[in-house]
Amino acid sequence: MDNQRRLEAERTLERLMPRMVEHRRHLHRHPELSFQEARTSSWIAERLADIGCGSVRTAVGGFGIVAEWTGLEPGPTVALRADMDALPIEEETGADYASTVPGVMHACGHDAHTAGLLGVAAYYESLQGAFKGTRRLLFQPAEELTPGGAKPMIEDGALSGVDAIYGVHLWSPLPAGRVETRAGAFMAGVDEFTIDIVGRGGHGGMPQHTADAIVAGAALVTALQTIVSRNVSPLETAVVTIGSFQAGEASNIIAGHCRLKGTVRTFDLGVRDQIRARIRELTRSVCAGYGTEGRLDYREGYPPVINDEAEAARCLRTAAMLFGEDAAGLSELITAGEDFAYYLERIPGCFVFVGAGNPELGAVYPHHHPRFDIDESSMKQAALLLIGCAESFADANG
Ligand SMILES: [Zn+2]
Ligand SMILES: [Zn+2]
Structure with missing residues (x-):
């Protein structure tokens, strides 16, 4: 992305910023849970x-x-993805754009992901084909709830012909x-189990x-702790939690039944298989x-x-180019x-975090918290970064 195109993109997104804020706040007022995003989806189609x-x-x-745009010059197809679902949380921000749906809240920022990607959409429309290749924007439902919305979109062809993806x-x-x-x-692979x-x-x-199920359960909980400490390589990272x-x-009845529930977090598919096999053996x-x-x-x-x-590497290079060396x-x-893991299993790409915290705006709460909020200026950066990655990939693979 040369300097002139970068400045044009910045100017376009600056101009689009009030609309992105308006879009984000609309979505924030009208959140929908995973796999129930009918209104959100048709609203996005209207926009x-x-x-x-x-x-x-x-x-x-x-x-x-x-949604897809094809440029006048041939080049690769690059996909950019945003998710759109909310969480079963009662909002406590007190913001004037707070959720109007009892017990449902955009507490992970997916409203802003969607609004930012609509900004990217308006940017590519404004180029009127003055770019190389194809840009495909994926508006994805149901990130917060397994089996998730990415898999069915992929099975329905969302990635066909795509060379790289960023989110x-x-x-x-x-x-x-x-x-x-x-x-x-x-980010970790997340599994759950019940014994x-x-x-x-x-x-x-x-x-x-x-045959005391509590004594067996106590011994099993202790034995499961040895999976990470004694079976997984000390050079790998994993978590096994019985929650x-x-x-x-x-007090005077010996229990005939005991139920344990836990979660496994891994960063490697081989480690995940190893842990799963050890849980089975120990159980x-x-x-x-x-x-018992x-x-x-x-x-x-x-x-x-x-x-x-x-x-x-491209993503960090692009961020440094757009926002300064110290920013990335x-x-x-x-x-x-x-x-997003499912997309990356199939094609090259990168998932990236863009900072959205700002104590001056009260955006200090963690994701999935009833008072979660963001610095909305981060939407512009997210949109610029996605555009920057797509253009850099197209320049390098034209
Ligand atoms: Zn979340
Ligand atoms: Zn999220």
């Missing part, structure tokens, strides 16, 4: 029609929308103006006639050792977000998940 986009596909893998998450723990990502593993231990209950004073242990009714063998039976229900969530090396840097590993 794309206002902008004048000639190629819009609706109902892509559910409520997904794909932004506005991130309130980072100050507005900051851009961070990393090559390789960036039911079936023993034989009985009289608390006569344990010899029972729920439910058993028993009274079977520890429970059998205590005369362990039944594991392991549910795979999103895989880890693994950024392409070259595309992560290496992110730490993030133990939250993202279904």
Whole structure:
């Protein structure tokens, strides 16, 4: 992206900024939960029609929308993605654009992702074909709830013919103006599991006639801690958490049933498989050792977000070019998940955080908090960064 195009993009987005804010606030007032984004989806389609986009596909893998612009010069197809769903949280910001839907809130910033991508849409429309290749914008539903909205959109062709993909998450723990990502593993794969231990209950004073599910459960919880400490390589990162242990009714009754619930976070598919296999083995063998039976229900969530090396470097280079050398840097590993992982499993690309925190505006709360809010100026940066990455990729692969 040469200097002149950069300045033009900045000017265009500056001009579009009031509309992006208006769009974000509209979405913020009218949030919809994952897999229920019917109104949000048709609202986005209407805004794309206002902008004048000639190629819009609706109902892509559910409520997904794909909009496309093709330039006059041949070149690669680059996809840019925003998610659109909200969370089951009662908003407590007190903002005048606060949610009007009881118990539902845009508490992760997906309203701003969508508004920012509509800014990108207006930018490409304004170019009237003066760019190389094709830009495909993906408006994705249902990021917050597995199995997620990315997978069905991919199965419905959202990535067909796409050479690279980029996605932004506005991130309130980072100050507005900051851009961070990393090559390789960036965000965790997130799985969940439930273990039911079936023993034989009985009289608390006569344990010899029972198989105590609580004792087996306690031993199993302890044994599961050894997966990360004794089985996973010390050079890898993983989490195994038991967050729920439910058993028993009274002090004088030996429990015949115990239920454990936990989550697994990994940054490598091999480590994920290893942990899953060890949970299965320990559940079977520890429970059998205590005369009980362990039944594991392991549910795979999103895989880890693994950024392409070259595309992560491009993203940081582009951010430094757009916002200054000091603005871009290496992110730490993030133990939250993202279904952007499914796109990156198929094609090269990069997922990147754009800082949205600002104490002066009260944007200091974490994501998924009832008082979560963002510095709205970050939407312009997100849009510029997505455009910058797409143009850099097209210049390099023209
Ligand atoms: Zn979220
Ligand atoms: Zn999110």
